[in-house]
Amino acid sequence: MGRLVPxxxxxxxxxELFLDGDGTLSAPxxxxxxxxxxxxxxxxxxxLAARKxxxxxxxxxxxxxxxxxxxxxxxxxxEDLDLAAEGRQVARAxxxxxxxxxxxxxxxxxxxxxxAKVDSTHAVRMxxxxxxxxxxxxxxxxxxxxxSLPERELADRVPDGAELPAMTPxxxxxxxxxRAALTEIRRRGVAVERRESNPDVSCVAAPVRDRTGAxxxxxxxxxxxxxxxxxxxxxxxxxxxxxxxDLSERLGHRSAV
Numbered sequence: 001m002g003r004l005v006p007x008x009x010x011x012x013x014x015x016e017l018f019l020d021g022d023g024t025l026s027a028p029x030x031x032x033x034x035x036x037x038x039x040x041x042x043x044x045x046x047x048l049a050a051r052k053x054x055x056x057x058x059x060x061x062x063x064x065x066x067x068x069x070x071x072x073x074x075x076x077x078x079e080d081l082d083l084a085a086e087g088r089q090v091a092r093a094x095x096x097x098x099x100x101x102x103x104x105x106x107x108x109x110x111x112x113x114x115x116a117k118v119d120s121t122h123a124v125r126m127x128x129x130x131x132x133x134x135x136x137x138x139x140x141x142x143x144x145x146x147x148s149l150p151e152r153e154l155a156d157r158v159p160d161g162a163e164l165p166a167m168t169p170x171x172x173x174x175x176x177x178x179r180a181a182l183t184e185i186r187r188r189g190v191a192v193e194r195r196e197s198n199p200d201v202s203c204v205a206a207p208v209r210d211r212t213g214a215x216x217x218x219x220x221x222x223x224x225x226x227x228x229x230x231x232x233x234x235x236x237x238x239x240x241x242x243x244x245x246d247l248s249e250r251l252g253h254r255s256a257v
Contacts, residue, residue: 010036011044015053015070019254024063074252083217086250087116087208094243095120098236101222104208104247107145108222110157112136115217137178138167140193141204141218146178147185148215149209154182170195190237191218195225202228205238206244212253219244 014030030041045064047160048054055067087104095102095118104116114132136142137158144156164173172178183190190206205220221236221243245255 007044010034010040011048014041014044014048015066018054018064018066024057024060024065028065077117084115084252087217087219087247088118090243090247090250091116091118093217093246094118094219094239098221098239100227102209102243103141103219103220103222105135105139105141105145105220106217107142107149108133110136111219112139112142112145116140134197135165135167138171138193138197139162139220140191140203143178143181143185143193144191144205144207144218144220145215147182147191153257154179167197167231168195168199170199172196190241192233192237193221194228202233204233204240206237207248208251209248209253211254213253216251217247220248220257 013034014025017025017030017033027038027041027045030036030045031038034041036044045054049056049064049067052067052069054064055062057065083106085102091102091104099120101120102118105114106113111133112135128183134142136146146158149157158175158178160175162175164171164175164178166173172181188208192202193205194202197203200223201222202238203220203222205218207215208217208219210216219240221240223232223236248255
């Protein structure tokens with residue numbers, strides 16, 4: 001790995017400051033927050049402004065906001081994004097950490113479609129495939145995605161009088177019971193499915209968000225019941241949340257924390 005260039009690092013540090021607060025900064029603000037010499041900040045700000053990375057705020061001399069160039073770069077990045085490809089990379093990293101099967105799925109109507117999958121190396125593991133379609137209410141990824149819908153849209157996809165198909169004896173088949181489960185998922189921020197789509201498997205899932213904050217997918221970790229326990233569940237929930245956050249960041253989402 002090559003040596004980092006200090007001037008470039010400082011310029012990027014300045015640009016990243018604009019992500020916080022009201023999105024405007026003065027040179028004294030930058031000096032105070034980064035602890036850089038005033039002369040250095042003046043030179044960097046002048047350069048960034050000349051290249052249209054920042055511009056002066058109208059009516060506020062000495063204050064700057066982001067310019068058009070970061071927007072152009074971000075738009076080009078967004079154009080090249082591939083949720084499935086990014087999902088596979090993140091799923092692979094999560095699977096390497098826990099050695100369990102990891103999926104990324106999206107919602108279509110009342111079903112989920114798996115768009116990325118990385119297998120466990122264990123001899124006993126979940127058998128599935130990218131492209132597979134399952135009833136959303138029977139899976140952790142599906143329940144996570146349903147829980148993220150506005151109430152009206154959820155009612156359209158899962159009407160009160162709907163007959164929910166069962167995949168196992170543990171599948172939720174009552175819309176009222178499903179809504180109660182979704183309320184708990186919203187509260188916790190993660191979804192758990194115990195033998196609801198496969199009698200030998202349990203799963204945990206977390207939401208994946210795009211740059212607008214909308215939930216566009218979910219990432220899950222699936223574990224055979226012979227390796228499932230409450231301690232393991234807590235560990236896998238953490239890994240699912242971290243993996244989903246990583247994929248969300250790749251999609252342009254920025255956590256409020």
